[in-house]
Amino acid sequence: KLATEATSNRCNPFITFVLGGPGSGKGTQCVKIAETFRFAHLSAGDLLREEMSSNSENGTMIHDIIKEGKIVPSEITVNLLRKAIHSSGNHKFLIDGFPRNEENRIAFERIVGVEPDIVLFFDCPEEEMVKRVLNRNQGRVDDNIDTMKKRLEVFKKLNLPVIDYYSAKGKVCKINAVGTVNEVFEKVLPVFAALRI
Numbered sequence: 199k200l201a202t203e204a205t206s207n208r209c210n211p212f213i214t215f216v217l218g219g220p221g222s223g224k225g226t227q228c229v230k231i232a233e234t235f236r237f238a239h240l241s242a243g244d245l246l247r248e249e250m251s252s253n254s255e256n257g258t259m260i261h262d263i264i265k266e267g268k269i270v271p272s273e274i275t276v277n278l279l280r281k282a283i284h285s286s287g288n289h290k291f292l293i294d295g296f297p298r299n300e301e302n303r304i305a306f307e308r309i310v311g312v313e314p315d316i317v318l319f320f321d322c323p324e325e326e327m328v329k330r331v332l333n334r335n336q337g338r339v340d341d342n343i344d345t346m347k348k349r350l351e352v353f354k355k356l357n358l359p360v361i362d363y364y365s366a367k368g369k370v371c372k373i374n375a376v377g378t379v380n381e382v383f384e385k386v387l388p389v390f391a392a393l394r395i
């Protein structure tokens with residue numbers, strides 16, 4: 199039902215928020231969805247990491263917040279997303295790892311001026327997320343057990359309420375994130391195959 203409500207006569211971009219705990223597989227699945235269904239994949243975490251490495255005035259602050267497993271002030275993240283949306287040339291977006299808290303959600307609505315069409319939620323047990331993050335090996339400052347424990351607490355306290363908010367609006371597609379990458383993608387496929395955009 200959710201997916202078929204999207205129609206082709208629309209001016210606004212088609213926005214999918216992609217949520218789930220740290221290491222649940224959001225980024226991995228977004229790459230596959232973007233390839234298969236020609237969505238632009240915008241990862242809030244990747245945009246913040248690029249900003250952190252670009253010697254911007256906010257770089258040190260972003261680094262310290264990410265290392266602590268906390269959430270960067272929404273104005274910074276939403277403005278990075280806004281610029282990426284406007285320069286993408288696409289009209290279908292996967293916004294990965296956003297909104298992480300109520301402040302993110304409200305700032306996006308205010309600054310970008312749209313609500314998501316759907317919200318994908320990758321539901322994964324904590325021990326599996328910990329295992330995946332500690333094996334990720336991409337040199338991220340937050341891929342260590344101390345930061346991971348903090349990120350899991352932040353996820354439960356701040357991000358689950360955002361998922362509940364969108365659930366109450368009937369926008370959430372919950373995907374069981376346990377299984378191989380391809381097995382999880384098999385569960386994601388029907389959500390996007392049903393869209394008419």
Ligand SMILES: Nc1ncnc2c1ncn2[C@@H]1O[C@H](COP(=O)(O)OP(=O)(O)OP(=O)(O)O)[C@@H](O)[C@H]1O
Pocket residue numbers: 218219220221222223224225226227243295330331333334335375376377378379380382
């Ligand atoms: N279904 C899966 N089974 C096993 N490993 C997986 C699966 N999906 C992703 N991974 C691996 O787990 C790690 C975390 O995946 P990914 O980076 O996609 O998660 P994420 O949700 O984007 O995490 P984060 O919020 O920290 O960015 C990666 O090393 C990835 O290759």
Ligand SMILES: Nc1ccn([C@H]2C[C@H](O)[C@@H](COP(=O)(O)O)O2)c(=O)n1
Pocket residue numbers: 220242243244246263264267268269270271275294295296297298302340349
């Ligand atoms: N909306 C967001 C997204 C990410 N961050 C910061 C804090 C996260 O722990 C970190 C890594 O993000 P990920 O790659 O796991 O999506 O980036 C944030 O503050 N706000």
Ligand SMILES: [Mg+2]
Pocket residue numbers: 224225226241243295
């Ligand atoms: Mg990710």
